[in-house]
Amino acid sequence: MRDEIDGKQCCIVCGTTLSLRHAHILPPEDVAGHFIWLKLKETQEIPQWVQGVEEEPRNGLSLCATHHVAFDNYQFYIRYVPSPLDRFILINISTHPDLSQFHGKAIFLNPAHRIVPFPQLLYIHEYSARAQYASLDSPAISNTVVYPNWLRFSGGAFARVVR
Known part of the structure; x- marks a missing residue:
């Protein structure tokens, strides 16, 4: 299963x-979410055979209650950075102090996983977050992958750091 460490x-x-x-990522309770989902399928931005916006696992993320609220309120977005980094990075667009420790750092999403979120959905969320904080400059991020203290990456797999 995706988003698991030690089972x-x-x-x-x-x-x-x-x-x-x-x-x-794309809210199913929003009529616009369903419309966008259908348009993405129609234009083949996502495969025709995928499930609906509500059921499709690639339209979802495992988040704690705090980060779920922050994600839904567009306080941060997740950007996929392709090769050579090949990682998903958290961007604290709101500059909220509680998110600053995660800004610019890799999150626990493996781009090679078979049910990794569709990057197109994350781009849509990013655009909404940028619109929410249009008066703020885009926060700078490093050109190298930085991992949060609780996570490390070695040998092609994520592993929890012993605290």
């Missing part, structure tokens, strides 16, 4: 296993 599902941002929620 336990965890928040892809902070690594906690408490108060986890399935966060939709």
